[in-house]
Amino acid sequence: MRAIRRFTVRTVLPEALAPLDILARNLRWCWHAPTTRFFESLDPAAWDRVHGDPIALLGEIGTERFAQLAADASVVDRARELAEDLDRYMKEPRWYQSGFAAPGKPKAIAYFSAEFGITAVLPQYSGGLGILAGDHLKSASDLGVPIVGVGLLYESGYFRQSLSRDGYQRETYPLIDPNNMPLTLLREWDGTPARVSLPLPGERTLNAQVWVAEVGRVPLLLLDSSIPDNDPVSRNVTDRLYGGSKEHRMEQELLLGVGGVKALRLYSRLTGAPAPSVYHCNEGHAGFLAVERLRELMEGEEHLDLGTAIEAVRSGTLFTTHTPVPAGIDRFDRGLVTRYLDAMPLPGVPTEEVVALGNESYEGGDPSVFNMAVLGLRMARRANGVAKLHGRVSRQMFASLWAGFDVDEVPITSVTNGVHGPTWRAPAFQEMAERYLPAPEIESGGGWLTPAENGGVPDDVLWATRRELRERLVASARRRVRSSWLERGASPAELGWVDNVLDPDVLTIGFARRVPTYKRLTLMLDDPERLTRLLTDPERPIQIVVAGKSHPDDEPGVGLIQRLVQFTDDPRVRERIVFLPDYDIAMAQTLMPGCDVWLNNPLRPLEASGTSGMKCALNGALNLSILDGWWDEMYDGANGWAIPTADGVEDPQRRDRIEASALYDLIEGTVAPRFYDRDGRGIPRRWMEMMRHTLSDLGPKVQATRMVRDYVERLYVPVSDAHDVLDVPGHEAARSLASWKAKVRSQWGEVRVDYVEAHLPDVAQIGDSAEITAQVSLGALSPQDVTVEVLAGRVGADDEIHDFSTTELPPVDAVGEGRWVFRGSEALEVAGPFGLAVRVVPRNPLMAAPTELGLVAVAAPSTVTSEQHTSFGD
Known part of the structure; x- marks a missing residue:
């Protein structure tokens, strides 16, 4: 019989091991290798069973084992040392407090996102947007930037992916219990759960409790509607990420935006945390935060009029767009939005005036549609894309909002994405680097070019470490392929071939990401026979590891996965190309470091940024990519390869054929020969030159710490400065600006x-x-x-x-x-x-x-x- 609720009964920790609970509940462990290694050492078998989850580990270890650990002075001392190290990390001044000097820098920054990818233990993400948000918080913590994250807690996360016998994607939605996750429920002074609520049509009320995840120094507030206070429909508002009807999505986004602002106020009241002066809306999903902030000002002591309130709210808002694909923007029927906002009216203001903030009331727009990106742009002081090329594409995409101005003048700048180094650099690679290079040289990139005789990493050591990472990927892939085939209904007796899947000495190409059609998962299959020859070449074979999920409603994307899987099932190639189901952070942390080459072939310029190739670069892998997203600005001819594009070819099938042929040519004529061209010691010298150049050149550029510093200096500080002028008691400047704008518009x-x-x-x-x-x-x-x-x-x-x-x-x-x-x-x-x-x-x-x-x-x-x-x- 299926359980209706899953939970863990935990052993009470001995007092000597009390620091374990502190270490497990702060998510810094997921990027702090010493803490992770310590948890694993407590019970390696249990650690493997719980898939590296410290909270689950503490529930798995029994009383007798804890008694043994508590009696071991070395264990007790190590737990105390790690807890003290965490305490120092939480309190000591970092870049923002000491290395960054700017007058009036914000005391708090609210970062709203529909998803956060921090660790596989907290499955609250679907793809790049969530991973980027998680890396943003981690890097903000490392830099001491006073961010507080705001999101939703999804009862089933995104979905777990498996395959049918014929390779069709199947989705399941396992329930998660927040009580057994590294989360703490926000409570009132009397101990009762703190609540936010917002009115919905039909005299319904949507209530939510607030869970807090500690991401190092950064608190992450996650709203959860699955509580007894709600009716059955409202309980399911936070059931899963990006699921349900338009009404369901509308209620999720109202809870994220409106409820998120209320959660911030709760958190400030109960903890004494300062109110934010910057509200960063990461994509349009949280756009309704502006509506709640308008309400606060209009219902507050000053009773601001709508125009003044808009200027005050805009002054402290930053909007980041992540998509160059119009279909990726949330657009709702105007009547639907009106019905929901009618339930939470602003005082003295017709709902139509509020709805107008998101209307596509411009040439080429649809006046019957409410556009969340348009709302975000209209209500933001500053806006940005996530790569230089994406900034240009975004300016073109939204130029109609600023008709009459040149496209280059559209006020959307760009901050190129980055990745969190401690999360994505493989422990083995990091340990090797630390043996030979000082930490500052690893991060700055300069140390990778230091000759071995001067203390640099010797070629044979670097190459051996790369093979070790490849070997770990091969072992992991074999386990996953076997498990997948068993789920697909195969008998163990049929799977002897799995022991020969992939080879730790073969050029390994990786491709893993979400699977919308524009990312072209199956471009590599354009000429199946030519790909087969590349995979099975007797002198210079290649092997390809593929992973990715498609949204269940995206039938073309699901079809691409099925086509790829059916190709990998072919006995001629199944030992050289694999599809690994259920792509997540845990898989990525083995897959990306283990690849020699990372493949990315989107339809240019539809990749906003992409960050998977950045994670590979941190581990010495080379990129083979269409010049799109971040690669368009960072490719220099020596840190990888650019796949030629057929820009301007309107026939999509012909364009795919041209670009696929260019991809095959590069692999066959350049990439594979360079990988297999070895000296007498078995080392590919030219490949090593490219690898070292990648580590030294891309290493510093792709770091999320660079990205967060860019946000602070170029966007957060200017936005906060404007907030400190326009959104302060009295609001004289906001009144003046609103009055002046009204005069200018009328004249x-x-x-x-x-x-x-x-x-x-x-x-x-x-x-x-x-x-x-x-x-x-x-x-x-x-x-x-x-x-x-x-x-x-x-x-x-x-x-x-x-x-x-x-x-x-x-x-x-x-x-x-x-x-x-x-x-x-x-x-x-x-x-x-x-x-x-x-x-x-x-x-x-x-x-x-x-x-x-x-x-x-x-x-x-x-x-x-x-x-x-x-x-x-x-």
């Missing part, structure tokens, strides 16, 4: 450039200047409300100005009836075809950028006169 229809005079030399040369005079009508606005700019730069055949610079024209005279003359000069500093344009944009020192209102008035060609028509030359 902008009167703003126009009446005419422009350009006085040019007969023959323009570099170093000359163009004298520009513009007469501008401003209606009831004043010159202090606007900036009149000259845009200048090279022009193409279409007369578009590319890479333009801007120069402000100051006002020089009023000519009556709201008309003003502006005059200035533009230096001619670029040879060749050159162009000028004039425009008017709003100006207010309280705005983040002139683009903030999305308003611009541009001079029409008919308004321009020139004293001399001339070509621009040297």
